[in-house]
Amino acid sequence: MEEIKIIKTGSPKAKPDEGALGFGAYYTDHMFIMDYTEGRGWHSPRIEPYRALTLDPAALVFHYAQECFEGMKAYRTADGRVLLFRPEKNAERMQRTHRRLCIPEIPAEDFVAAVKALVSVDKDWVPHEPDTSLYLRPFTIATEAVLGVKPSATYQFIIIASPSGAYYAEGMNPVKIYVENEYVRATPGGTGYIKCGGNYAASLIGQMKAHELGYSQVLWLDGVERRYVEEVGSMNCFFKIGGVVRTAPCTGTVLPGITRMSCIELLQKWGYTVDCENRLPLADVLAAGRDGTLEEVFGTGTAAVISPVGELRYENEVLTVNGFQTGPLTQRLYDTITGIQWGRLPDELGWTVEVK
Ligand code: COI
Numbered sequence: 001m002e003e004i005k006i007i008k009t010g011s012p013k014a015k016p017d018e019g020a021l022g023f024g025a026y027y028t029d030h031m032f033i034m035d036y037t038e039g040r041g042w043h044s045p046r047i048e049p050y051r052a053l054t055l056d057p058a059a060l061v062f063h064y065a066q067e068c069f070e071g072m073k074a075y076r077t078a079d080g081r082v083l084l085f086r087p088e089k090n091a092e093r094m095q096r097t098h099r100r101l102c103i104p105e106i107p108a109e110d111f112v113a114a115v116k117a118l119v120s121v122d123k124d125w126v127p128h129e130p131d132t133s134l135y136l137r138p139f140t141i142a143t144e145a146v147l148g149v150k151p152s153a154t155y156q157f158i159i160i161a162s163p164s165g166a167y168y169a170e171g172m173n174p175v176k177i178y179v180e181n182e183y184v185r186a187t188p189g190g191t192g193y194i195k196c197g198g199n200y201a202a203s204l205i206g207q208m209k210a211h212e213l214g215y216s217q218v219l220w221l222d223g224v225e226r227r228y229v230e231e232v233g234s235m236n237c238f239f240k241i242g243g244v245v246r247t248a249p250c251t252g253t254v255l256p257g258i259t260r261m262s263c264i265e266l267l268q269k270w271g272y273t274v275d276c277e278n279r280l281p282l283a284d285v286l287a288a289g290r291d292g293t294l295e296e297v298f299g300t301g302t303a304a305v306i307s308p309v310g311e312l313r314y315e316n317e318v319l320t321v322n323g324f325q326t327g328p329l330t331q332r333l334y335d336t337i338t339g340i341q342w343g344r345l346p347d348e349l350g351w352t353v354e355v356k
Helices: 060-064 087-100 108-121 197-212 258-269 282-291 328-341
Strands: 030-037 041-049 067-069 072-076 082-085 133-142 154-164 175-180 217-220 236-241 244-247 294-301 305-314 317-320 352-355
Touching: 030 108, 041 108, 060 133, 067 087, 067 197, 082 108, 082 328, 087 108, 087 133, 087 258, 108 133, 108 154, 108 352, 175 197, 197 217, 236 258, 236 282, 244 258, 258 294, 258 305, 258 328, 282 294, 282 305, 282 317, 294 328, 305 328
Parallel strands: 175 217, 175 305
Antiparallel strands: 030 041, 030 154, 067 133, 072 082, 072 133, 082 352, 133 154, 236 244, 236 294, 294 305, 305 317
């Protein structure tokens, strides 16, 4: 990648109250932008003052949704360092996403360098309060102005940053989840394993239905038989049944979460049996809920962190999980992952990268 050009803002914004950040409500002073032009490749990486984009209304992103994104965070440690968590994994996932959407790939080292450069320029925006972080949103959009259905000849790769608190209004308290049996999120051969906006647009109707019924999220079932549990959309989902920890396999319809992968690695290190290769029938979850062997359910995600699930509803059956309390394994994973991310625990696995 060429050298990143930095143009700093002449009018820095006032920082928000760190005690009331919410999620994705405030944006920092700067953004990273890089262009792609057919025949020239990715070029002109730069950091500019945060601003609105100007795009031709015919830009392909608006019509055929050729766009995608990533989610990651920068964390401030008690001794004032700023850490990223496994950023190369986001870079690799973005490459897989680009390939599926016919968008030219960005070299992983350029992706990580761009993230580090923006965080370094906006370092003062990494919040200090417990459980807050600087949420980073890299994304790519197709910018060519043409209405034919084809891969764009031009793109922009942009990173914006948002000082944020908990993703769910519930914070670290258990969430209630509705098992969706009408709409589906992903089917084999589709885009379930990548982070494209279309997956999220298609999930909104299920989310609205869940909200109307008093549930905060949707647990999606497989799109063919509606028999196996897949993911929640904003997080992967784990079930501890009779001592074994199970989560849906990443075989094309489930997003390969970086927090999911990190939890599997920790659980295996701690000696748990983890089954992340076999599909988990919803019927097994319901049966375990009835016979008392469903010990814990939790979601994992960059935004959601580790989120206990206190209630599951499928059709008219309601299961309360672990007395609507955070389970001990959920708590241990939360303490360990967040301990590493915020530098409270030694990073024995080499997962963090410091931003200078
Ligand atoms: C993330 O966890 O970073 C995501 O991209 C999920 C999104 C629904 C907030």
